[in-house]
Amino acid sequence: MSDLLERFRAGERRALARLLSHVENRTPFGIQAERELYPLTGRAHLIGITGPPGAGKSTLVAGLIREARRQSLTAAVLAVDPTSPVTGGAVMGDRIRMLDVQSDEGVFIRSVTGRGRGGGLAPALCAMAHVLDAFGFDLVLLETVGAGQDDVDIARLADTTVLVLVPGLGDGVQSLKAGTLEVADIFVVNKADLPGANQVVRDLRVMQRLMVGAAEQAPILSTVATTGEGIDQVLRAILEHRRQLEIHGQLTERTQRRLLAEARYLALEALADQLDEVLETLPAEDRASLETRQLDPRTLAMRLIERLRLSFPASRS
């Protein structure tokens, strides 16, 4: 067991892969390893890459890695693919788009599913990112499908968030603005060789005027990820973004917020587990009175919170 940690500290790649599984699956060893490695973290630049399916995220990531390697930066990728909600299975094809970068020692690619592991996706990704950070990668890229609240949350867990858009979405850009647009530090309009790409850029500019926060000033860059066009600009913007945060003293605050969000996730998860336990001991009459309308769900919820409080060992003593 601790042998694995030693091998990890010695920089053995296979130990990293094994440890990631432990951390992803929250084995007791994985949880302990997370704690022990945490002091080693905080050096990597965490980059979130998000956007709708088919936007070219994986291809862009492959291009970014290539560009990073050219500058002698090492890079790890956590590529999230959707899980079937029915069977829990997933087919992950991101590696296909990263073919030419995967035999490089300075590159590590790991596929992650959105499935029900020990807990939610976001905390699992955070934990895995910490491990890659501790291993010493300069860049850690989190690639997620940019649809749904969870992905907005994941975007908040990165130092720099890149939103990838493509022409042809039409109202898609409009519908995205409620969530993901606001968290973007950099906009990338990929497939810029397709008709309509300029329109997407214009739409974004118009929308930026209506936005507040970071996205207000976020650079808008055009790429053709399949040919590599514009990708050097994207990496430059990513690195520049973090440097600016540092210069303006915002990095500390942002990092604190990010880590606090992670702690919140974990606390929520622990609470949810405990709440499930409390629910199992719920008296049958409470269930019955819900249905007969003598007890409303909100009142019961308050009672559950009281039981939850009492169920914690600390409050028992």
Next chain:
Amino acid sequence: MAKQATPATRRAARSRPIRVLIAKPGLDGHDRGARVLARALRDAGMEVIYTGLFQTPEMIARAAADEDVDVVGLSILSGAHNQLFPEIMGQLRRAGLDDVLVIAGGIIPKDDVPHLKALGIAAIFGPGTPLQEIVRFIREHAPTRESEE
């Protein structure tokens, strides 16, 4: 009332699904079979990582190691299995993957099977094999490692 799972058993039930790498080694552009199998394994609740076409033995071993899969499925229809499979098995060992379950499928003559099995390939599934048979085989033989370590 139905017996309810305790949190402990629920957590155990949520342990990780079997992770499978489906790989297409060598110069072989036919991946319908690999895709169909990937889909079937997904439907069986497994996590499938598909490498895409034209993989070298080194790339396959690298992907299997980094993705920390339990199973490697090799699909080959080019006839180069006698050349590629020994190299892949060698690369897997070099990458430290001694306990991974390796299975193969595609066009592989019967006469070649004993030699390939001697290399450590656990099973070879020819055309027409029911998908459920492969699913069952993987479920029965895939290593469960997190709990052992």
